[in-house]
Structures are given as structure tokens and as C-alpha cells.
Amino acid sequence: MTTAAPYEASTIARWFLAWARFDEEGVISNLKLQKLLYYAQGHYIANHDGNPLFGDPIQAWGHGPVVPAVYHEFKKFGSNAIEFEDEFDFSSIDRDTSGWLAAVWKTHGARSAWALREMTHNEAPWKDTYQDGVRETTIPTAALERYFGSLWSEARPV
Numbered sequence: 001m002t003t004a005a006p007y008e009a010s011t012i013a014r015w016f017l018a019w020a021r022f023d024e025e026g027v028i029s030n031l032k033l034q035k036l037l038y039y040a041q042g043h044y045i046a047n048h049d050g051n052p053l054f055g056d057p058i059q060a061w062g063h064g065p066v067v068p069a070v071y072h073e074f075k076k077f078g079s080n081a082i083e084f085e086d087e088f089d090f091s092s093i094d095r096d097t098s099g100w101l102a103a104v105w106k107t108h109g110a111r112s113a114w115a116l117r118e119m120t121h122n123e124a125p126w127k128d129t130y131q132d133g134v135r136e137t138t139i140p141t142a143a144l145e146r147y148f149g150s151l152w153s154e155a156r157p158v
Contacts, residue, residue, distance in 0.1 A: 009056035018088035035116035046148035
């Protein structure tokens with residue numbers, strides 16, 4: 001049984017953008033931001049009994065998973081780095097969630113947007129959902145839970 005998501009995707013996006021300012025590898029384009037949101041959501045769902053980090057849908061687009069609302073918010077930057085000068089209150093995200101987001105950043109933050117795109121194209125949630133020429137197809141939460149849950153179960157000692 002899933003419960004309401006604790007955050008909006010735009011809040012999680014702003015966390016990544018603010019966090020990136022403290023990292024020398026911290027250049028984030030919209031393409032990269034979309035993939036970070038996908039990985040954050042997937043890992044969170046797999047480790048929180050299917051409960052999502054954010055309620056916004058993730059759709060299977062041609063360049064991989066995308067949270068449409070966040071994409072449209074930052075599309076004016078095109079493929080360039082997002083210029084994020086806003087103040088962000090890190091205490092607005094609970095400690096456990098911040099830990100998850102920091103782990104996603106540590107794992108994927110230094111990767112290029114294109115490398116992340118290629119990774120998502122080889123993963124079941126996007127591959128099983130994407131249909132060429134079909135728009136607005138949402139990647140099911142259950143697909144994220146299955147895929148990311150299998151990664152975690154393989155990594156845990158039995």
C-alpha cells in the first residue's frame with residue numbers, strides 16, 4: 001500500500017541544484033536533473049515499501065525518464081547548465097531523505113547527462129514503458145519498485 005509522497009518533485013530538484021553548488025562536478029543540465037530525479041525516486045520507492053519520494057509522474061520520453069513539471073520549469077536552459085541562484089533551505093528535507101539524495105548524488109552526480117541517459121535506456125522501467133512516437137506514457141511506480149528493489153536485494157547479504 002502506498003501513501004502520499006512527502007515532497008514535490010520540484011523540491012527534490014531544487015535540493016539537487018543547491019547541492020551541486022558545493023561540488024566541483026556540480027554542473028546540472030535539465031537532462032541530468034531528470035535522471036537524478038528518476039534515480040532518487042527509484043531508490044526511495046525500493047527502500048520505503050513502495051512509497052514514492054514525490055508524487056509527480058515520471059514519463060518515458062525519447063531521452064529517458066522525465067518529470068514533465070520539472071522539465072518545463074527548466075527547459076529555458078536547453079542543454080546548458082541550469083543557473084540556480086535561489087536560496088535553498090536544506091532543513092526543509094528530512095534527514096533520512098537528505099541521506100538518500102546525497103547517496104544518489106555521490107553515485108551519479110559526477111556522471112555526464114549523456115552517460116545517465118544511456119544508463120536509463122538500458123534499464124527495465126524505461127525500456128519496458130517507452131514507445132517510439134507515443135507521448136506522456138508514465139513509468140509505473142510498480143516497475144520502479146521491481147527494478148530498484150532487485151538491485152537492492154542483490155546487494156544485500158542473505
